[in-house]
Amino acid sequence: MTIQTNQTTPHASWSPVTTRRGEVTRWSRTIIPTLRDAPAEATTPSHQLLLRAGYIRQVAAGVYDYLPLAWRSLRKVSEIIREEMNAAGGSELLMPALAPIELFEETGRAQDYGDDLFRLEDRHGRRTALGPTHEEVITDFLRHAVTSYRQLPLTLYQIQTKFRDEPRPRAGLLRCREFIMKDAYSFHLTVDGPGGLNDAYDAMYRAYCNVFRRCGLDFTVVEAESGPIGGSASHEFMVNCETGEDTILRCPETGYAANVEKCEIGERPWSFESGAGVQPVTLQKHHTPDMPGIDIVAGHLRVTPAGMLKTLVLQPAAGVNSGGVKWVLAIVRGDHEVNLGKVRDAVGFKVALGDEKAARQAGFAIGYVSPRAARGTPNCMLVVDPDAAQGASAWATGADEPDHHVTGFVWSRDCPDNPASAGYVKVADIRNAQVGDPSPRCTGARLVAQRGLETGHIFKLGSKYSVAMGFSVMDESQVRQPVIMGCYGIGVSRTMAACVEMSHDENGIIWPAALAPYHAEIVLMKPDEPVHAALAERLAGDLADAGLDVLIDDREERPGVKFKDADLIGMPVRLTIGQKALDAGGVEFKPRADEGKGEVVGLDLVVGRCLASLAR
RNA sequence: CAGGGCGUAGCUCAGUUUGGUAGAGCACCUGCUUUGGGAGCAGGAUGUCGCAGGUUCAAAUCCUGUCGCCCUGACCA
Numbered sequence: 001m002t003i004q005t006n007q008t009t010p011h012a013s014w015s016p017v018t019t020r021r022g023e024v025t026r027w028s029r030t031i032i033p034t035l036r037d038a039p040a041e042a043t044t045p046s047h048q049l050l051l052r053a054g055y056i057r058q059v060a061a062g063v064y065d066y067l068p069l070a071w072r073s074l075r076k077v078s079e080i081i082r083e084e085m086n087a088a089g090g091s092e093l094l095m096p097a098l099a100p101i102e103l104f105e106e107t108g109r110a111q112d113y114g115d116d117l118f119r120l121e122d123r124h125g126r127r128t129a130l131g132p133t134h135e136e137v138i139t140d141f142l143r144h145a146v147t148s149y150r151q152l153p154l155t156l157y158q159i160q161t162k163f164r165d166e167p168r169p170r171a172g173l174l175r176c177r178e179f180i181m182k183d184a185y186s187f188h189l190t191v192d193g194p195g196g197l198n199d200a201y202d203a204m205y206r207a208y209c210n211v212f213r214r215c216g217l218d219f220t221v222v223e224a225e226s227g228p229i230g231g232s233a234s235h236e237f238m239v240n241c242e243t244g245e246d247t248i249l250r251c252p253e254t255g256y257a258a259n260v261e262k263c264e265i266g267e268r269p270w271s272f273e274s275g276a277g278v279q280p281v282t283l284q285k286h287h288t289p290d291m292p293g294i295d296i297v298a299g300h301l302r303v304t305p306a307g308m309l310k311t312l313v314l315q316p317a318a319g320v321n322s323g324g325v326k327w328v329l330a331i332v333r334g335d336h337e338v339n340l341g342k343v344r345d346a347v348g349f350k351v352a353l354g355d356e357k358a359a360r361q362a363g364f365a366i367g368y369v370s371p372r373a374a375r376g377t378p379n380c381m382l383v384v385d386p387d388a389a390q391g392a393s394a395w396a397t398g399a400d401e402p403d404h405h406v407t408g409f410v411w412s413r414d415c416p417d418n419p420a421s422a423g424y425v426k427v428a429d430i431r432n433a434q435v436g437d438p439s440p441r442c443t444g445a446r447l448v449a450q451r452g453l454e455t456g457h458i459f460k461l462g463s464k465y466s467v468a469m470g471f472s473v474m475d476e477s478q479v480r481q482p483v484i485m486g487c488y489g490i491g492v493s494r495t496m497a498a499c500v501e502m503s504h505d506e507n508g509i510i511w512p513a514a515l516a517p518y519h520a521e522i523v524l525m526k527p528d529e530p531v532h533a534a535l536a537e538r539l540a541g542d543l544a545d546a547g548l549d550v551l552i553d554d555r556e557e558r559p560g561v562k563f564k565d566a567d568l569i570g571m572p573v574r575l576t577i578g579q580k581a582l583d584a585g586g587v588e589f590k591p592r593a594d595e596g597k598g599e600v601v602g603l604d605l606v607v608g609r610c611l612a613s614l615a616r
Numbered sequence: 617c618a619g620g621g622c623g624u625a626g627c628u629c630a631g632u633u634u635g636g637u638a639g640a641g642c643a644c645c646u647g648c649u650u651u652g653g654g655a656g657c658a659g660g661a662u663g664u665c666g667c668a669g670g671u672u673c674a675a676a677u678c679c680u681g682u683c684g685c686c687c688u689g690a691c692c693a
Contacts, residue, residue, distance in 0.1 A: 033626090035626090035627060035628095036628085036642065036643075037628050037642080038627090038628090039628085040622080040627090040628075040686080041685060041687095042686090043686080058685090060684085060685090061684080061686090109693085112693090113693075114691095115691095116691085116692070116693090133693055135693085164692085166691090167617075167690080167691055167692080168687095168688095168689095168690090168691080168692095170686085175692085183693095245692095457693080459693080487693080489693080523652095525652070526651080557654090558650085558651065558652095558653090558654075559651065560653040560655080561654050561655095562652095562653085562654095563653045563654085564653065564654050565654085567653090576652080580652070597652085597653090
């Protein structure tokens, strides 16, 4: 057996300008445990393929080994992120995964994060958390290290393993308990102006677009929940793919896109007046026992869910100032979903589902509540979605007594304004947007839906953490100011999985050149044929000289096995060295994304051909 | 957390209803043949049937408990 020298050892002499030389790996000397069948527990494409192609192995629920191929790909994602973060003015550092729980108690996140925070206790009984993100840790560092406004602005980031005790890990790398994340934090004295938060936020926005574009991903930027500063203070970067966990809505005219929970809905006409020429209908009570779900009730009453009013009994969230309001009834059409965030914006304070016991005591027939329940209930607010505030329609709704519903409900007749609730009736957008709703940005346009996978999120934090942790600096006029912060995350391991999710076929993964563990795979048909083996080594060396990473499949396997595995692991270019092609004066060249068997390319042209193909 | 499903060889699974010697295909090892899309023949190795109790002459199979994993939902900076 001959000893193979490592051809990628860099020269000992140092040079300030380096052209990266590619790396060469032999399959027989690494481990790529491909599987013919996908393990039964994998159901999503990226999970199945990453397992089958020998990239990952499960260690526990939501915990995975990153095997050599996956780690190479992850490093490529990380390197792209580093370059863009550095270009955007960031400095990389590394904080610990372990952090004392007291830090999270300072900001209240020990409570807010709840069971999602991984907790452990060391031998001394010290309570410790495994970091889910590092706002507290970095703020703790900087409140000691930064004392003057002259040290700001500052952007710091790290690429690190993060921990979340997910209630239900799923879909392989897409929702893990342990995962790799890039988290960045920026610090400012002001929101606007040079060196302000908005500058850094915009720079990050551009950097994120660059990162995902360079990764070869098809993505959409969506507006997410507004932060404490207002405006569009948060954006999510969603990879477009059908299997994505999130539904996003998009205005085809303006490019406005938002998460389904956050999406605004355009103007909708409404009126409680019944109008002229409407046939009078009588209010009729119906016995509707044991009918869980609005569809069943609607079927029994011979109406559609869209012909019903759904009433949710809500209460002000614990500890908020509701101005004396004790109950909030949220009314939407039966086929719509109440959005608690929108209700909060409409009423001006945070709300939660009402406590069932207390609601019953207050006289609400839970499950059979109608808008009329607001009458006679003191301190009860009524919030109605425009689609439900249609006075010209006769509605089906609850009868406000157990096991009964009514039909023929007319707003103007059956629910006149309640003296006890005077001024407490409000019409507002309080439901989740859906396909076909009017665009909030363009009259006449309708929202369309697409599925997405969140791989990045940028956020204007404001001074939430700096105030809670006492991080302030002296400004020019010698006034102490809380530092204003932004935070910016990218799921590194999730980005890799999202790429597989987005780009594969029935035979395996199809990597974009930027994230592929190796740019090219050389399939050696006869590894024990010295001439062939020597050619493979020479070709790999030439490719490496051109900056390409190369995997040589030198296993003693049948051709079929090697071709199947090559398709499965998905390197962008496949070069086959076999007698057939050699007799024709070259090697067989085939891009992974192309159909067919490839073509013979002369030896002196192969490198150029590979480079051209990868640059596409 | 609620509902459902699964745990038997490295992988996919049969066997559990009706208790009676632990199975198949693929993978693995050896030899021969074969060599451009998951080969053929011959031989070989492989298991605390998730774990712990219980019932029984006898438990993968029945009972009780427990752990793990998956799916749907709730949840998700």
